[in-house]
Amino acid sequence: MTSMTALASGRYRRGELHEFQASGQPFVYLVSAGAIFALDEGANAALRRLDETELSHGELVQALIDGGYARQDAEELIRELLFVQGIVSDTVRQAVTPGPRTPPADFPLQALVLNITNQCNLACTYCYEFGADKIATPQGKPKYMTLDTAKGSVDFLLQSSAGRQAVHITFFGGETLMNFKLLREVVLYASAQAAAQDRAITFSLTTNATLLTDEIIAFLSDKEIGVTVSMDGPPDLQDRHRVYKSGKGSYAVIEPRLRKLIAGHRTRAITARVTLTNGVTDVVRIYRHLKDDLGFHEVGFAPVTNSGERDYMIDDNGMDTVLAQFHELADEWLEYALRGQMHGFTNVSETIGELIQGVNKSHPCGAGLGLLGVSPSGDLSPCHRFTDADTHTLGHISTGLDSEKREDFLSRGHVSAKYECSTCWARPLCAGGCHHEAFVRYGDTGHANLHYCDWIREWTDTCLRIYGALSVQNPQFLERFAARKGLS
């Protein structure tokens, strides 16, 4: 029996984990699971013994006994660490868990993004739909979605989401509000259809805010439609890229409309989505303006998607500026949370929400899985960013999903198909990053977004440390946060 134990234990080494400290205490993020554990002194001591070297079972037990632990404690420590794969043995081969190459054929839809028009009244220079790196091929296709196509999309969503009690529709463009007449019809139709099936349906939209009116705001509030406004900050930054075709900036047009929207729409959070570009990296100033001056509930930031050759892209120095300011806001987020208050910096809130669940993503997002985009013509695509792009059509609402094309898209995008991700500890949350960003940058939706790796790892570590600090100093906040986000 003794020989069997020795045979089974082999030599131990650290498993695939990311260690971090918060509030002076040690934590681990277990990469194979997306789980977060606080370590006690003993568990930390056991991992420290394996920092530089591999040890046999007997050696590790002896090292812990030498460190003042009883034999039984040492055995228990090793057993627990082995169980969670915090340490692994070279003789116990890990069960290979290959990623599923294909999702279940009946994977139910959860959300549709309806591009109700591909027309826009602005001409933002960095736009992924109309700018230099566009992939859309809208020539000869309808510019506005018809009511028939929209109703067909609603029916398609309800049919393809069997088993889900609640589904969601996001309205998108182009500029969404250029087809508000249709939007209103769709909300009424979809609500009635869902109610007839005793199911729930919720709505949201993204807009540049130039076309908001009192009537529209009242409708959005009345129907509890979530609103995301694409905008870049105070006048000097907003008007740098977010301009009319004449070159005139849009800030002066949207400012009074935004104030009315935020004052008049009380049923859903109003969020701003900021695109960071060369020269538009002043994250803290942008945040202060949008949150404090205009009154947005939440503000999220993302660097502009581009091929890596555009003059509006952020260079490495710019990214350093962005990250430094992200950290400033992250510290503020934690201060708020320790006082029990919600902070509006979406980039932290989103990650904390995922960390609470311990997500471990097969794909970076739900595109092609629970979410699809619909073009004005009714073509299906993985998400709104691929709308009207012939090379990425996944079928049509009248004929359904093209399962072969979807399978190809999802196989490429699976995290296990991205070689660089296999050794990265941040992959449970990142899974290689946006399919569309990868296509624009590398010409392949299945390529890992390597230009962001360092940034993603640093940011994930920051959010983990916030999580650790909260678990020590204000664990109730995490519970309330989870309940509020519907995660628990």
Added chain:
Amino acid sequence: MKHLRPLNLKAARIDQSASLLEEDVVALQQQPPKPHIPMGCTLSFSPGWEVDAGGGTAGLCQPVERDIYDCYVTCFWPVQVPDHVNYSPDWAANCAVATKDWRNLDLVFP
């Protein structure tokens, strides 16, 4: 788990499965708390290796020597004992009661 405190939902699930495992597999002779094994029973089914919950053989409902007949007659472990079916049909003929007559069992060389 005692040394790892779960902090998110995924960790809580791992912790839960760890506690299920702890109750599922126990060493027969582990120090307190001892698992409950009815007197006379063994959980080890390796012929000749059975022990009761106290680590002894006296309290088992059958003498371990009885196993040799199961191995012999049913051939379920023919490598260890003479093969009743193929070449040693009379091997146990002189051994009516194993605890008394085991000396009559001879070596065989197939």
